[in-house]
Amino acid sequence: MLKVYSCIADAHDLKLVGLAAVVCALASYAAINLLRHAQKSSGQTRDIWLAVSAISTGFGIWATHFIAMLAFTPGIPSGYNILLTMSSLVAAILLTGIGLAVAVVPNWRHAQWVGGAIVAGGIAAMHYIGMAAFEIEGTISWDPALVVASIVFGGVLGAIALPAGLHGKEEKWKIGGAVLLTLAICSHHFTAMGAVSITPDPTIVVSRSALPAGWLAVGVALASFAIIGLALAGVVLDIRDKRRSELETDHMRDLANASVEGLLVCDGEIIVSVNTSFAHLTGLSAADLVGARLESCFPDKVARLKLLSSSNQLVETNLQQLDGSTTPVELILRPIIFAGRPHHVIAVRDLQARKEAEEHIHYLAHHDPLTSLPNRGYFNARIDQEIATLNAGESFAVLCLDLDRFKEVNDLFGHAAGDNVLQTVASRVTAVLTGRQVMARLGGDEFAILVPEITNPAMASRLAEAVLKALRVKSDAPETNSISTSIGIALYPDDAVDRQTLLIHADTALYRAKAEGRNTYRFFEARMGAEVRERRMIEHDLRHAIARDELRLVFQPQKDIQNGTIIGFEALLRWRHPLRGEISPDVFIPIAEESDAIIDIGAWVLRTACREAATWTKPLMVAVNVSAVQLYNTNFVSEVHQILLDTGLPARRLELEITETALVRDFNRALAALRLIKTLGVHIAMDDFGTGYSSLSNLRAFPFDKIKIDGSFVRAVNSNGQSATIVRAVLGLGRGLGLPVLAEGVETSAEMQFLRDEECKEVQGYFVARPADIASFRSLTHGDVRDDVVQDLSATRAQRA
Incomplete structure (x- = not known):
């Protein structure tokens, strides 16, 4: 190295050495700058930029070499071979061009290193060809060690120069690459010059065709001007690109900020730009986000790898916010050119609202919107889950609840x-549940409770009692003061080993609880199954009885025993089942009332009876029984009115029979309905007097036109003193209130004589006539009605019976 230093210090003009270094630096900067433009271009444009960059680099190497050679003063005549001098320039340009072209090969990780090494080879080739062009009156010898050192220095620095110069978009990388390339050229040249030793030899003469140093200076000057021009062109291009990049960046930022979605531009995993929407999502400022890594915003490594692996792929993950909380987001990545270089943009969509909507939809799909209780689907799934996870020897219970007389509340x-x-009901019952117990609304006024981990039936009993007690609590709302429920209980696996059968058995026990007084609970028993199935089959068939024309009316005469005339008929319902035959009203009427089928059946009975009575030539009364369910139906009064209009039956010929039991459910409502019926002109009779909640206040408050003594008091009235006393009391009460009294169930002449003696006005029973098809009484409905005819008819039927 001392020899190299001595060569520079003693054998060179240091001013020209400095000039050589400046020219080399300008050429290197122009080469790196122009090469970066070539890297951003493609096709023919890239080839043009590569050619210009190669010329700049080749001229720079050549000019550096020959300016340094002009600075070299060996002290003896010298010159330059024109052909070799030009060959050295061509070699510098060609080899440099090849190296630069390799450096910008896309998708090759080692391209820039290999390209830099080829450029270094071009430096060496140019130098030693140029030295071969140097003619001097002497002998030139070389130090092999310094020759190798020059090639190594130039090769290493050249290989590093291009990767450094092309690395980043910042100016420091461009300058660093230019400095390294300058060092590669200068270190190679001066190390190689240090390897030269010249021995004067008068016998060696410089050829006359050799290029004098003066002419070489002119060529070098022209090359230097070209380098300076290219460097200035590169600076102008940089300024233009920078302005265009700033305009594009500003435009892109404006567009990005206008986007509702969050946008961030990344170089690899480094964030280089964000819009205001993304900054708002994170709670950080844009300045804090730029330069950060993706993992600071999206900590899920798997999601990041999936996102960066391919473009246009939707990835769901969580966004880390400033306060440490996370927000569900959806990401999609696409490649873009940003600031003249390939980047990728990531669109960030906030999924919080969508997730909340999905959770709400999921909640609605599994819960009842009115009570917020789980629905049937959720409850079924819980039972299935309980069965699947139940261990041997464990048990659970299902309680089915059905509110008593809920329709009346509506x-x-x-x-x-x-x-x-x-x-x-939902709030009170859930308040008494504990642990994993869950209540669901199955539909309407039907509820169910799952009771896991029970060790004995007593636990289910205690819960059922707690539920009944909770519903008895009084409140300010009148409709909630009379809440009661019937409860059916089934146990797994004692009563069933699958969900469907378990629920059926709990429902069966519920029916038994309703049948045995309501407001109570019952456990499933095996014998219940047949009874409930029978009841349900009757209920099902009863709902179709009208459509199948299975119902019919029979009529029983009502007689005025004081003058012996028939005053009317009571219409009685009969059901002939196609398979079961005649079904007693005592069986199917209660089922119809509990299932609300009585609404349609009662309307059919009323309409059929009125239509029949309207055809009678005699203006006889027709009496029709009315269920409590019908009476409390809000449409009942208007329905009666419409039926009278449709059938043409005068209202005064219709008598509706109401039991006392129907009046006690809601006194005021029943009174209002009866008063409206009275305004139509319809008669009202109190049926089965004495068997229900008999009250003298009912006779005074309600607008009754007649009292009907129940047949249980009339039977054996001539031989039973208590029954006789009751009948006399009722007859006296009727006379005192001015209400006619009709005695039902008269079956013997002795009973008839007793009633006649006690001045009872009207009677009805087998002694008068059995219920029969109205055609059997045509002589009574369409002709003169005589007592002897009725007596003969009654006697004949009695004999047949």
Whole structure:
């Protein structure tokens, strides 16, 4: 190295050495700058930029070499071979061009290193060809060690120069690459010059065709001007690109900020730009985000790898916010050119609202919107889960609940009050549940409770009692003061080993609880199954009885025993089942009332009876029984009115029979309905007097036109003193109130004589006539009605019976 230093210090003009270094630096900067433009281009444009960059680099190497050679003063005549001098320039340009072209090969990780090494080879080739062009009156010898050192220095620095110069977009990388390339050229040249030793030899003469140093200076000057021009062109291009990049960046930023979605531009995993929407999502400023790594925003490594692996792929992950919380987001990546270089943009869509909507939809799919209780689907899934995870020897219970007379709440107080009742039931019952117990609304006024981990039936009993007690709590809302429920209980695996059968058995026990007084609970028993199935089959068939023309009416005469005339008929319902035959009203009427089928059946009975009575030539009364369910139906009064209009039956010929039991459910509502019926002109009779909640206040408050003594008091009235006393009392009460009294169930002449003696006005029973098809009484409905005819008819039927 000392020899190299001595060569530079003693054998060179240092001013020209400095000039050589400046020219080399300008050429290197121009080469790196122009090469970066070539890297951003493609096709023919890239080839042009590569050619210009190669010329700049080749001229720079050549000019550096020959300016340094002009600075070299060996002290003896010298010159330059024109052909070799030009060959050295061509070699520098060609080899440099090849190296630069290799450096910008896309998708090759080692391209820039290999390209830099080829450029270094071009430096060496140019130098030693140029030295071969140097003619001097002497002998030139070389130090092999320094020759190798020059090639190594130039090769290493050249290989590093291009990767450094092309690395980043910042100016420091461009300058660093230019400095390294300058060092590669200068270190190679001066190390190689240090390897030269010249021995004067007068016998060696410089050829006359050799290029004098003066002419070489002119060529070098022209090359230097070309280098300076190219460097200035590169600077102008940089300024233009920078301005265009700034304009594009500003435009892109404006567009990005206008986007509702979050956008961030990344170089690899480094964030280089974000829009305001993304900054708002994170709670950080844009300045804090630029320069950060993706993992600081998206900590899920798997999601990041999936995102960066391919473009246009939707990836769901969580966004880390400033306060440490996370927000569900959806990401999609696409490649873009940003600031003249390939980047990728990531669109970030906030999924919080969508996730909340999905959770709400999921909640609605599994819960009842009115009570917020789980629905049937969720409850079924819980039972299945319980069965699947149950260990041997463990058990659980299912309680089925059905509110008692809930329809009356809707009819009396309205559906809003009914909804309030359902919500009250849900809140009161869930308040007594513990642990993993869950209550669900199955539909309407039906609820169910799953009771896991029970060790004995007593645990289910205690819960059922707690539920009944909770519903008895009084409140300010009148509709919630009379809440009661019937409960059926089934145990797994004692009663069933699958969900469907378990629920059926719990429902069966519920029916038994209703049948045995309501407001209570019952456990499933095997014998219940047949009874409930029978009842349900009757209920099912009863709902189709009208459509199948299985129902019919029979009529029983009512007689005025004081003058012996028939005053009317009571219409009685009969059901002939196609398979079961005649089914007693005592069997199917209660089922119809509990299932609300009585609404349609009662309307059919009333319409059929009125239509028949309207055809009679005699203006006889027709009496029709009315169920409590019908009476409390909000449409009942208007329905009666419409039937009278449709059939043409005068209202005064219709008598509706109401039991006392129907009046006690809601005194005021029943009174209002009866008063409206009275305004139509329809007669009202109190049926089965004495068997229900008999009250003298009922006779005074309700607008009755007749009292009907129940047949249980009339039977054996001539031989039973207590029955006789009761009948006399009722007859006296009727006379005192001015109400006619009709005695039902008269079956013997002795009973008839007793009633005649006690001045009872009207009777009805087998002694008068058995119920029969109305055609059997045509002589009574369409001709003169005589007592002897009725007596003969009654006697004949009695004999047949």
